[in-house]
Amino acid sequence: MVVLDAIHRIQALHANDLACRWNCKAGKCGSCSMEINGRPKLACMTRLSDYDPEETITVQPMKTFPIIKDLVTDVSFNYEVNKRIPPFKPKPRDADGNYRMMQKDVDRIQEFRKCIECFLCQDVCHVLRDHRRQDAFAGPRWFIRLASLEMHPLDTADRVSQIKEDFGIGFCNITKCCTEVCPEGIHITDNAIIPLKERLADRYYDPVMWLMRKITGKDRKK
Amino acid sequence: MADISEIQTFEHDVLVIGAGGAGLRAAIECARLGLKTGLVCKSLLGKAHTVMAEGGVAASLGNTDNRDNWKIHFRDTMRGGKFMNQWRMAELHAKLSPERVRELEEWGAVFDRTADGLISQRNFGGHRYPRLAHVGDRTGLEIIRTLQDFGVHQPIDIYMECKVLNLLKDGPRISGAVGLWRETGRFVLFKAKAVILATGGGGRAWRITSNSWEYSGDGAAMAYEAGAELIHMEFTQFHPTGMVWPPSVRGVLVTEGVRGEGGILLNNKGERFMFDYIPERFAAETADTVQEAARWLEGDPGARRPPELLTRDVVARAINTEVKAGRGSTHGGVYLDIASRRSAEDIKRKLPSMYHQFKELAEIDITKEPMEVGPTMHYFMGGIRVDDDTQMSQTVDGLFACGECTGGMHGANRLGGNSLSDLLVFGQLAGAGASDYIQTLEKAPEVDSDQVMEVIREATDVLNREDGPNPYVLQEKLQDMMQTNVGIIRTRAELEEALRQLEDLKREAALVKAHGASQYNPGWHQALDLTSLLTTAEAVARAALIREESRGGHTRDDFQGEREEWGKHNVIISKGESGMNVRTDVRPDPPADLAAIAYASLEELEGTAKVK
Numbered sequence: 097m098v099v100l101d102a103i104h105r106i107q108a109l110h111a112n113d114l115a116c117r118w119n120c121k122a123g124k125c126g127s128c129s130m131e132i133n134g135r136p137k138l139a140c141m142t143r144l145s146d147y148d149p150e151e152t153i154t155v156q157p158m159k160t161f162p163i164i165k166d167l168v169t170d171v172s173f174n175y176e177v178n179k180r181i182p183p184f185k186p187k188p189r190d191a192d193g194n195y196r197m198m199q200k201d202v203d204r205i206q207e208f209r210k211c212i213e214c215f216l217c218q219d220v221c222h223v224l225r226d227h228r229r230q231d232a233f234a235g236p237r238w239f240i241r242l243a244s245l246e247m248h249p250l251d252t253a254d255r256v257s258q259i260k261e262d263f264g265i266g267f268c269n270i271t272k273c274c275t276e277v278c279p280e281g282i283h284i285t286d287n288a289i290i291p292l293k294e295r296l297a298d299r300y301y302d303p304v305m306w307l308m309r310k311i312t313g314k315d316r317k318k
Numbered sequence: 319m320a321d322i323s324e325i326q327t328f329e330h331d332v333l334v335i336g337a338g339g340a341g342l343r344a345a346i347e348c349a350r351l352g353l354k355t356g357l358v359c360k361s362l363l364g365k366a367h368t369v370m371a372e373g374g375v376a377a378s379l380g381n382t383d384n385r386d387n388w389k390i391h392f393r394d395t396m397r398g399g400k401f402m403n404q405w406r407m408a409e410l411h412a413k414l415s416p417e418r419v420r421e422l423e424e425w426g427a428v429f430d431r432t433a434d435g436l437i438s439q440r441n442f443g444g445h446r447y448p449r450l451a452h453v454g455d456r457t458g459l460e461i462i463r464t465l466q467d468f469g470v471h472q473p474i475d476i477y478m479e480c481k482v483l484n485l486l487k488d489g490p491r492i493s494g495a496v497g498l499w500r501e502t503g504r505f506v507l508f509k510a511k512a513v514i515l516a517t518g519g520g521g522r523a524w525r526i527t528s529n530s531w532e533y534s535g536d537g538a539a540m541a542y543e544a545g546a547e548l549i550h551m552e553f554t555q556f557h558p559t560g561m562v563w564p565p566s567v568r569g570v571l572v573t574e575g576v577r578g579e580g581g582i583l584l585n586n587k588g589e590r591f592m593f594d595y596i597p598e599r600f601a602a603e604t605a606d607t608v609q610e611a612a613r614w615l616e617g618d619p620g621a622r623r624p625p626e627l628l629t630r631d632v633v634a635r636a637i638n639t640e641v642k643a644g645r646g647s648t649h650g651g652v653y654l655d656i657a658s659r660r661s662a663e664d665i666k667r668k669l670p671s672m673y674h675q676f677k678e679l680a681e682i683d684i685t686k687e688p689m690e691v692g693p694t695m696h697y698f699m700g701g702i703r704v705d706d707d708t709q710m711s712q713t714v715d716g717l718f719a720c721g722e723c724t725g726g727m728h729g730a731n732r733l734g735g736n737s738l739s740d741l742l743v744f745g746q747l748a749g750a751g752a753s754d755y756i757q758t759l760e761k762a763p764e765v766d767s768d769q770v771m772e773v774i775r776e777a778t779d780v781l782n783r784e785d786g787p788n789p790y791v792l793q794e795k796l797q798d799m800m801q802t803n804v805g806i807i808r809t810r811a812e813l814e815e816a817l818r819q820l821e822d823l824k825r826e827a828a829l830v831k832a833h834g835a836s837q838y839n840p841g842w843h844q845a846l847d848l849t850s851l852l853t854t855a856e857a858v859a860r861a862a863l864i865r866e867e868s869r870g871g872h873t874r875d876d877f878q879g880e881r882e883e884w885g886k887h888n889v890i891i892s893k894g895e896s897g898m899n900v901r902t903d904v905r906p907d908p909p910a911d912l913a914a915i916a917y918a919s920l921e922e923l924e925g926t927a928k929v930k
Contacts, residue, residue, distance in 0.1 A: 108794070109790075112790065112833045112834060113835065113839040115838040117362070119367075119530040120365075121570065122571070124369055125365045168501075184467070197431055199435075202428050206428055212369075
């Protein structure tokens with residue numbers, strides 16, 4: 097039995113109107129995110145048997161987002177950020193109508209594309225949770241998405257300045273809390289956020305790169 | 319609420335209901351064609367059932383084996399569907415799916431690659447060649463996310479966590495729909511010239527199912543109420559491999575990709591029993607020895623496919639038989655073994671979510687031990703009857719449907735991988751069909767306020783009445799009843815019992831009471847879903863009772879085997895004056911060119927394979 101089963105029993109027998117989101121019940125859709133004994137988790141993947149039978153298990157809604165009711169929170173912030181991310185812009189197809197990408201070149205973005213949008217990383221991120229900088233900071237979920245676009249072998253758009261200015265990657269001080277709670281085991285900090293920070297550093301803070309650009313007039317995206 | 323003017327109202331050319339793969343693809347098409355488009359989802363965007371599709375999307379790209387082409391895909395689909403498919407739909411599907419898959423790449427999808435850098439394709443049950451474009455075992459997630467991220471940049475108004483309660487009509491035409499914001503409990507009116515239903519199936523009416531709470535048959539039930547016909551409702555797919563242990567995860571899907579990657583099925587004696595269940599129709603194309611199956615796994619192009627990759631109906635029935643004969647696994651399933659077939663590293667790379675799922679939920683390491691699996695209610699082949707090309711209902715103008723909520727495309731049994739391609743192909747066609755329809759409209763349909771108020775009254779009654787049955791308990795009763803009486807193997811007596819009990823359940827459901835307030839109240843939502851669950855469950859039971867043969871996803875213990883006469887008939891459900899009408903329609907003769915392909919030998923269709 098998992099925590100979600102227990103919530104379902106409570107719903108069915110004791111509190112019909114207990115609000116809780118869920119869908120797939122198999123850790124694939126990222127709907128049943130909540131804080132279980134204070135830790136951000138998916139209720140469908142958290143076994144009751146992992147807890148001491150004597151222990152009281154406390155479930156709470158994700159703290160970063162405004163509560164709607166019981167365990168349901170208003171996660172619309174996330175959908176708003178996604179809309180602001182400049183979309184994928186592919187280069188033209190090869191002459192035979194195909195796109196060619198090597199597996200080794202897509203391995204790293206396939207890791208990011210495993211994201212199930214449970215928003216647990218957003219929940220645990222202190223920039224959003226404690227400092228409430230939703231106005232200036234996109235949060236780990238969206239840096240994964242930005243990284244998956246920036247590192248896409250077919251993409252031609254350049255989002256580096258937005259990553260700095262609009263999405264506020266500088267606020268992240270790589271405490272890796274997001275990576276710790278990711279149910280998909282995505283290395284959010286090491287594989288997405290730090291490489292994006294490095295691109296930014298190259299672009300804005302590296303004097304040699306700055307000089308090269310001045311001389312050649314060229315910008316290097318990837 | 320006394321007046322319709324007090325209800326929040328949105329106006330659209332097209333309202334798409336359901337935001338899984340089919341709904342998203344339809345909405346994208348509508349927006350592309352310049353229509354003012356609304357898209358409603360019952361959950362948050364991106365959580366629909368498409369996200370759970372694992373194995374892949376079927377398209378004869380020919381990247382992994384260049385002998386493949388649309389004709390062989392079409393032939394496989396027809397044979398898998400026991401020739402009950404709508405011929406034209408199966409043709410469109412096979413022809414258009416490669417284009418739809420390539421388009422996804424243009425929108426950012428990242429499929430696994432071949433050594434040449436093309437989209438890699440894997441083997442799957444019933445498909446002659448490796449045909450499923452995939453991303454490990456999370457292909458559905460890749461597809462829905464790609465459509466979602468592309469869709470949010472299109473001019474589409476997206477309405478999340480909104481349950482549509484019923485459709486509205488102006489005479490014979492669709493005029494919109496009434497919905498309920500789940501968050502606030504307030505009602506919303508959508509005025510629309512056309513509605514596209516993309517609501518998925520109704521598998522939630524069964525106890526053991528891979529379907530989530532959303533799968534309550536809303537689309538089929540609303541279309542039925544509006545006067546549309548349902549077709550093939552008796553054909554329900556029990557996926558052969560759902561988890562069976564522990565009890566709380568019973569029914570959760572185990573992808574067919576495990577068998578596609580070489581996994582084998584064993585009974586408790588360690589026998590590879592599928593060799594005993596090869597139907598005559600597939601005997602010529604299926605390996606009949608362990609040695610030949612092993613050669614196939616090693617890539618020998620001359621070897622035939624192992625019997626574990628027979629169609630889902632065949633494998634599900636075989637497992638059912640083994641368990642009933644006392645040869646089942648400890649917890650009443652059979653064993654699915656990939657550990658002895660592939661290296662641990664391969665398994666983790668190709669089947670990462672299966673590895674994760676079993677590790678987390680069952681404490682089993684699938685790289686070391688076999689899984690326990692058994693059949694689980696998975697998919698409705700049947701659904702709303704629509705025109706093959708336009709996807710519009712033939713009896714309700716302006717009502718379109720695509721994806722699992724429609725019927726006909728898959729015939730009596732769907733091949734794995736053909737659902738994701740179905741969503742894309744028919745989602746696009748439904749969008750185009752709706753656009754064409756709107757061009758022909760001389761004036762916008764009018765919304766009848768009485769219809770709106772009636773829908774709202776019925777929904778609020780559930781909250782307002784003093785007392786009544788508990789909606790959760792009622793749903794559990796329905797699930798147990800369907801599991802017992804309308805399961806994999808059916809009989810007249812059980813189906814008649816099902817219909818009797820459905821009458822009782824309908825009476826109880828009419829009195830159901832939801833406690834609490836209207837704001838985000840799952841008990842209320844559950845009660846409202848019951849209406850559509852009961853309608854679709856009844857349609858399945860009635861259609862199953864009338865079809866006196868066994869074919870694909872419909873097996874009658876009292877009428878074993880396919881009957882030629884029944885192969886010529888479709889079962890059609892429609893709303894009558896006093897209850898549900900069931901009739902059989904004679905199927906038209908197939909077009910000669912398509913029949914020639916469906917019955918051709920493989921050699922005739924393969925042509926000359928290009929040398930790599």
